[in-house]
Amino acid sequence: MSRMGDVLAGFHTVWEFDTDSVLIRFERGIRTPKLLQALGERRIPHEALAAVERVPGRRGTVALRAVPRPGADPLMEAAGDQLRETSDPYRLELPAEREPLAAYWADEIRGALGPSADEPAERHLVAAPDPPLSFKAYDGKAAFDGRTVSFRWSRTGASTAKWKAGDQHFAVEELAGVEWRSPDAPGGRLRLLRRGADALAAAPSAADQDAAAVVFGRGYGLLHESLPFAAAVLAAVRCASPAAATVSAAVRPDPAAVADRIRHLGALHSAGLLTDAEFTAKKAELLAEL
Numbered sequence: 001m002s003r004m005g006d007v008l009a010g011f012h013t014v015w016e017f018d019t020d021s022v023l024i025r026f027e028r029g030i031r032t033p034k035l036l037q038a039l040g041e042r043r044i045p046h047e048a049l050a051a052v053e054r055v056p057g058r059r060g061t062v063a064l065r066a067v068p069r070p071g072a073d074p075l076m077e078a079a080g081d082q083l084r085e086t087s088d089p090y091r092l093e094l095p096a097e098r099e100p101l102a103a104y105w106a107d108e109i110r111g112a113l114g115p116s117a118d119e120p121a122e123r124h125l126v127a128a129p130d131p132p133l134s135f136k137a138y139d140g141k142a143a144f145d146g147r148t149v150s151f152r153w154s155r156t157g158a159s160t161a162k163w164k165a166g167d168q169h170f171a172v173e174e175l176a177g178v179e180w181r182s183p184d185a186p187g188g189r190l191r192l193l194r195r196g197a198d199a200l201a202a203a204p205s206a207a208d209q210d211a212a213a214v215v216f217g218r219g220y221g222l223l224h225e226s227l228p229f230a231a232a233v234l235a236a237v238r239c240a241s242p243a244a245a246t247v248s249a250a251v252r253p254d255p256a257a258v259a260d261r262i263r264h265l266g267a268l269h270s271a272g273l274l275t276d277a278e279f280t281a282k283k284a285e286l287l288a289e290l
Contacts, residue, residue: 008105010094011061012036015105019282020261021045022066022109024089034224035087039075039129042089046112048072048125054106055091062099064106066090072121074128074238075231082182087223128228128235135225138217139208142190142226144233147172149192151214161204165211170194172236180230181216183223188216190230262287 008015012032016023022044026036050069057063068076068090075089085091094102131146139157143150151168170192179191191213207213216226262283 008092008094008098008101010092013092015092017105017108020047020112022049024092026089033087034222035083035227036089038224038228039089042126044068044073044090045125046109047114047116048121049109049113050117051113052106052109054102057093057096060096061093062096062102063091063093064102065092066109068126069117070120072124073126074124074235075126075227077124078178078180078230078234079182079227080180082180082185084184124235124238128231131232131236133225133229133232135222135229136220137190137214137226138220140214142214142229144229144236146232146236149175149233151211157217157220159208161209162211168211170212172233172240175233175237175240177237178230178234179213180227183216183221183226188221190214190216190221190226192233 006017008017012027012029013036014025014027016025023041024044025041026032026039028037044066048068049066049072051067053065053067055063055065065088071077092102131144134141134143136142137157138154139159139162140151140153143152149170149172153162153167155163174194175192176195177193179189179193181187181189187207189207191207191210194212204210207215214221266279
């Protein structure tokens with residue numbers, strides 16, 4: 001697609017283009033949204049993308065937005081459509097004079113999308129934030145160590161029902177998913193969805209009464225803390241699901257396809273588009289997939 005290391009720099013965000021992915025880096029600074037600062041950087045494989053499109057920018061800007069395939073990114077799966085434009089990690093806003101360059105790179109990415117771009121992903125293709133993670137909710141503290149989600153209730157914020165139930169601990173194997181509602185909207189919460197119809201039927205409809213949920217409030221359950229937390233739990237749940245081993249086997253790379261990719265890298269190397277070090281590193285990555 002391009003020479004590794006080529007970049008497109010926008011406001012708060014830089015896209016760095018690789019032969020099989022886009023590395024999105026977020027600047028640190030008082031004007032950078034806290035969610036983007038918390039994420040730091042994210043590598044998005046081309047196979048995780050459905051499209052890249054022009055979207056309206058602010059006055060004097062042009063914006064690109066990459067569109068992840070449904071199910072490819074646990075962060076966006078947890079967020080749904082609740083993120084504001086300023087906190088969208090797939091959005092790149094640039095000065096209007098860079099529109100030709102933006103159009104060029106949009107075409108480059110579109111040309112790199114695979115035949116499955118229009119289909120939901122069978123597994124997460126973008127890495128979730130690494131645990132341990134924690135945040136303060138209005139009615140307690142949530143913590144995740146990679147294996148267990150824990151809720152420790154606050155004496156002042158928790159409902160009587162939660163306080164009587166006691167602190168809660170949920171192994172990821174017990175969970176079917178998560179429900180995250182943004183703290184920027186009424187009803188903000190993180191609810192753990194437990195496996196089994198009985199567990200779902202027994203869950204109270206109100207999050208403040210549900211011992212498998214924490215509720216947000218002003219200054220509690222902050223976006224840049226609670227959303228990465230939800231994404232990490234969701235990714236762990238998917239990996240622990242009974243179907244995970246079957247799905248993993250089904251999407252294991254075909255050796256012939258890997259060989260074709262290595263030959264393609266060799267052609268890029270021969271054409272001078274990859275350095276010796278870049279070719280060696282990418283070849284090692286592909287061989288490690290087998």
